[in-house]
Amino acid sequence: MEFQTTKTQLSQRATVRIKKGMGRSLKAGGAWIYDNEIDIITGSFTNGDLALIEDYDGFPLGTGFINTCSKLTVRMMSRKKDAVIDEAFIEMRVRNAWEYRKAVTDTSSCRLIFAEADFLPGMIVDKFSDVLVVESLALGIDRFKQMIVEKLKKVLAEDGVIIRGVYERSDAKVRLQEGMERYKGFIGEPFVTKVEIMENGVRYLVDVEDGQKTGFFLDQKYNRLAVQNLCRRIRPDRVLDCFTHTGSFALNAGLAGSREVLGIDASRLAVDQAAENAALNDLQNRVHFQCADVFDLLPGLEQKGETFDVVILDPPAFTKSRNSVRNAIKGYREINRRGMKLVKDGGYLATCSCSHFLTPDLFSKTIREAAGNAHKRLRQIEYRTQASDHPILWSADESYYLKFFIFQVCEEP
Structure with missing residues (x-):
C-alpha cells in the first residue's frame, strides 16, 4: 500500500x-x-x-x-457528508431500484439490484419469477446482505409479488480480492433450485444453484428479442448460435420460425440444459445443440463449405483486466472473422462483447478489422447495449460493459 x-x-x-x-x-x-x-x-x-x-x-x-x-x-x-447509512437508507435504495425496474422493463424476471448503478456497491440481485439470487462481491455491502434481501421482499410484497426463496451465488473469484471466502447456499428455507421463467415468449429452466453466475444472463433480454424479430422477418433456413450457454439466442431464433438452428457450447452442463429448454418449448425437432469448442469447430465448418443465414456470436468476456486487452482483441477478431466467413452472402451476423475493458470504439475497430480480413462488407442494422434493468450509470464506466451489433454481411463487390 x-x-x-x-x-x-x-x-x-x-x-x-x-x-x-x-x-x-x-x-x-x-x-x-x-x-x-x-x-x-x-x-x-x-x-x-x-x-x-x-x-x-x-x-x-x-x-x-x-x-x-x-x-x-x-x-x-x-455523496452526502451527513448521510446516515441505516435501515431506512437501505430501504430507500431498494425501493428506488424496484420503482426504476417497474418503469423500464418486464419485471417477471429481471435484475433488481445492479451494484454501483443502483448505489449499492458490490451487490447484485436477480429475480427469476418468484426466486431471488444474490451475489455479494464487496466486504462492506456483505454486512447489509440480509437487510437488503428482507427489504426487497417487503417492497415487492407491497406490489403483490411474493418471493418464495432466496439463493446466494457469492462464489465469484473477485471475493478473494476483498479478503472474503467464496460461498453459495440458501438464504432461508431450501427450495427446488431449477426455476421456470418466460422471456420474450420463450420458456427456460434456470439452474440458480449450478448455472453460470446467477444462473441466466438477463442482460441480453432485448438483444435476444432483436434476433427473434429479425428471424421472424427473414425466416432463415439455417442459424448458428455460438457460445449458446443454455440456448437462449437459439431458442429465440427457433421460436421465430427458423427451419434449422444449431447451438454450440463447450459446457456439457449448458448443452444439456439447452436441450431441455428446447423440449420445454417443443422446438427439439428444429433446434439442436452440440458440445464443442467454438474456436475448434468453426474452421471445420468452413472447410466443409457450410454456410448459415444467421450467425450469432455471444462469447464470454475474453478479458477481465486492462492487462489482457491485447490478447482479447485477437480472440474477438478471430471469432468474428470465422463467423463472417460462415454467413451466406447477404446473410446476418449478431455479435457482442460483455467485457467492460473492451470499449465500444475498440470493439467496433476489432470487428472492422475482422471484416477486412474476411473480405466482407458490413451493413449495420442495430447497435444495442445491456437491458435497462442493468442501467448504465454515467461516469461509472464499469456499469457499461455489453456491446451488441447486428450486421448484414455481404461479399465485397
Missing part, C-alpha cells in the same frame, strides 16, 4: 483523505477510490466499515466502505 494508516480516537468513524491531484474519477461521478489515490486514513476502523471521504484540503466528498485488503479500497455509498 502507498498510503499511510493512522489509528486514533479523534472520531467515531474513520476518515479517508485523498492525495492532492487524485480522485478525478470520483469527482467526475465515479464510485471507486483506489489505494494509490489515498494519502492518509485517520480514525479507528475495521475493513468493511463505513468511512468519511475527504479531498486533500478536507472538503467532504461523501461516505463509502473501506477495505485495505483490496486495491479498490473505497466503494462510495453516498
Whole structure:
C-alpha cells in the first residue's frame, strides 16, 4: 500500500483523505477510490466499515466502505457528508431500484439490484419469477446482505409479488480480492433450485444453484428479442448460435420460425440444459445443440463449405483486466472473422462483447478489422447495449460493459 494508516480516537468513524491531484474519477461521478489515490486514513476502523471521504484540503466528498485488503479500497455509498447509512437508507435504495425496474422493463424476471448503478456497491440481485439470487462481491455491502434481501421482499410484497426463496451465488473469484471466502447456499428455507421463467415468449429452466453466475444472463433480454424479430422477418433456413450457454439466442431464433438452428457450447452442463429448454418449448425437432469448442469447430465448418443465414456470436468476456486487452482483441477478431466467413452472402451476423475493458470504439475497430480480413462488407442494422434493468450509470464506466451489433454481411463487390 502507498498510503499511510493512522489509528486514533479523534472520531467515531474513520476518515479517508485523498492525495492532492487524485480522485478525478470520483469527482467526475465515479464510485471507486483506489489505494494509490489515498494519502492518509485517520480514525479507528475495521475493513468493511463505513468511512468519511475527504479531498486533500478536507472538503467532504461523501461516505463509502473501506477495505485495505483490496486495491479498490473505497466503494462510495453516498455523496452526502451527513448521510446516515441505516435501515431506512437501505430501504430507500431498494425501493428506488424496484420503482426504476417497474418503469423500464418486464419485471417477471429481471435484475433488481445492479451494484454501483443502483448505489449499492458490490451487490447484485436477480429475480427469476418468484426466486431471488444474490451475489455479494464487496466486504462492506456483505454486512447489509440480509437487510437488503428482507427489504426487497417487503417492497415487492407491497406490489403483490411474493418471493418464495432466496439463493446466494457469492462464489465469484473477485471475493478473494476483498479478503472474503467464496460461498453459495440458501438464504432461508431450501427450495427446488431449477426455476421456470418466460422471456420474450420463450420458456427456460434456470439452474440458480449450478448455472453460470446467477444462473441466466438477463442482460441480453432485448438483444435476444432483436434476433427473434429479425428471424421472424427473414425466416432463415439455417442459424448458428455460438457460445449458446443454455440456448437462449437459439431458442429465440427457433421460436421465430427458423427451419434449422444449431447451438454450440463447450459446457456439457449448458448443452444439456439447452436441450431441455428446447423440449420445454417443443422446438427439439428444429433446434439442436452440440458440445464443442467454438474456436475448434468453426474452421471445420468452413472447410466443409457450410454456410448459415444467421450467425450469432455471444462469447464470454475474453478479458477481465486492462492487462489482457491485447490478447482479447485477437480472440474477438478471430471469432468474428470465422463467423463472417460462415454467413451466406447477404446473410446476418449478431455479435457482442460483455467485457467492460473492451470499449465500444475498440470493439467496433476489432470487428472492422475482422471484416477486412474476411473480405466482407458490413451493413449495420442495430447497435444495442445491456437491458435497462442493468442501467448504465454515467461516469461509472464499469456499469457499461455489453456491446451488441447486428450486421448484414455481404461479399465485397
